[in-house]
Amino acid sequence: MRVLLVGAGGVGTAIARIAARRPFFDEMVVADYDLARAQAAVASVGDRRFRAERVDASDPAAVVALLGRTGCDVLLNATDPRFVMPLFEAAADAGATYLDMAMSLSEPHPDTPYEKPGVKLGDAQFARHEAWLGRQALALVGMGVEPGLSDVFARYAADELFDEIDEIGVRDGANLTVDGYEFAPSFNIWTTIEECLNPPVVWEAGRGWFTTAPFSEPEVFDFPEGIGPVQCVNVEHEEVLLIPRWVGARRVTFKYGLGEEFIRTLRTLHQIGLDRTDGVIVPGPAGPVTVSPRDVVAASLPDPATLGARMRGKTCAGTWVRGSKDGAPREVYLYHVVDNDWSMAEYGCQAVVWQTAINPVVALELLATGVWTGAGVLGPEAFPAQPFLDLLTGYGSPWGLREQTGVKEAVSL
Numbered sequence: 001m002r003v004l005l006v007g008a009g010g011v012g013t014a015i016a017r018i019a020a021r022r023p024f025f026d027e028m029v030v031a032d033y034d035l036a037r038a039q040a041a042v043a044s045v046g047d048r049r050f051r052a053e054r055v056d057a058s059d060p061a062a063v064v065a066l067l068g069r070t071g072c073d074v075l076l077n078a079t080d081p082r083f084v085m086p087l088f089e090a091a092a093d094a095g096a097t098y099l100d101m102a103m104s105l106s107e108p109h110p111d112t113p114y115e116k117p118g119v120k121l122g123d124a125q126f127a128r129h130e131a132w133l134g135r136q137a138l139a140l141v142g143m144g145v146e147p148g149l150s151d152v153f154a155r156y157a158a159d160e161l162f163d164e165i166d167e168i169g170v171r172d173g174a175n176l177t178v179d180g181y182e183f184a185p186s187f188n189i190w191t192t193i194e195e196c197l198n199p200p201v202v203w204e205a206g207r208g209w210f211t212t213a214p215f216s217e218p219e220v221f222d223f224p225e226g227i228g229p230v231q232c233v234n235v236e237h238e239e240v241l242l243i244p245r246w247v248g249a250r251r252v253t254f255k256y257g258l259g260e261e262f263i264r265t266l267r268t269l270h271q272i273g274l275d276r277t278d279g280v281i282v283p284g285p286a287g288p289v290t291v292s293p294r295d296v297v298a299a300s301l302p303d304p305a306t307l308g309a310r311m312r313g314k315t316c317a318g319t320w321v322r323g324s325k326d327g328a329p330r331e332v333y334l335y336h337v338v339d340n341d342w343s344m345a346e347y348g349c350q351a352v353v354w355q356t357a358i359n360p361v362v363a364l365e366l367l368a369t370g371v372w373t374g375a376g377v378l379g380p381e382a383f384p385a386q387p388f389l390d391l392l393t394g395y396g397s398p399w400g401l402r403e404q405t406g407v408k409e410a411v412s413l
Helices: 010-019 035-043 060-070 081-094 129-134 149-161 189-197 238-246 260-271 293-300 340-347 351-368 385-394
Strands: 002-006 027-032 050-054 074-077 097-100 138-140 164-174 201-204 208-211 219-223 228-234 251-256 280-282 289-291 314-325 328-339 376-378 400-403 410-412
Touching (some): 002 060, 074 351, 081 097, 081 189, 097 351, 149 164, 149 238, 149 328, 164 228, 189 260, 201 238, 208 238, 289 293, 314 351, 328 340, 328 351, 340 351
Parallel strands (some): 002 027, 002 074, 027 050, 097 138
Antiparallel strands (some): 164 314, 201 251, 219 410, 280 289, 328 400
């Protein structure tokens, strides 16, 4: 297996550092618009199987040419969601296997955005399923941590833990703090704004997908391993669009533990238009320039990849499942916790980006060894979960399962 990794930011660098410890691939080409950043990611692993290249992720022809020149048969997308479709199409044109960690962007319904979905996350990719299937090529979409590992947990619960499932609710929370900053997101702010301010999607059997207002249905979820209670709210996320396609459940939700202060900041950005992605004209010494307000916000905040030394605490990604087994009610929370002190000491990567990065590497190894096989545009739920979870533990990053009996799962506010 020869892998073209596009994107050498925090997640891309973490992918390289994790993959460098595994023998399943022959070469990994790390490519970025900023060649120096790609070179730094390669230098950090000290492995001859890695090399750096420059590529513009928005230019499919350039990506196809790079795939051909390097002989890579897999494209792993570690960029933000704006570049999903150019890279997805480039992989298709080159006949390469494709993996990403976030899916094609949504567009709110033009008339009733808080009732009906418009263009949903991943719609543009799933529209091309038959074309990928016809070529017997695989596009594995949403294979990060959320989406990704959370979807693997849903598949595992359906296969191993339940006879019937009433609800699958992905719940993400942390107790991370960043020394010296009042507001410093631990993940790409462009993506954070996109998913938090778009209308959240919920799925219900008999009703299908529908939307609500941002930050709706607040609850307090008690996260494991010392994180404790965190306020969670509905957020737009790929799991709600992925899980119902392969896993039977009566309801699917995603709630993110943002906290009141983070929500207030995002609301303020929205109120003054700083979440906009379209350009605004700004006077400059050399004449007017057009800039995207959201890009300005992103440029003004610290790079999440650089915050590890200032971060303290743990992050938890997990899937809460409620249903029945052998005629008796059951609730479980399947989860994965990463301590920032551990990930910094072991890999030099902050916890959130490291937790995102490990999952596509595990998936690549399963594909390389033939344990996972498939064709078309598929989510993580389309594959057997047990081999993934076993290998994740084999990477030195175990997952957990908590029976919810006696746990106060959710408290409405």
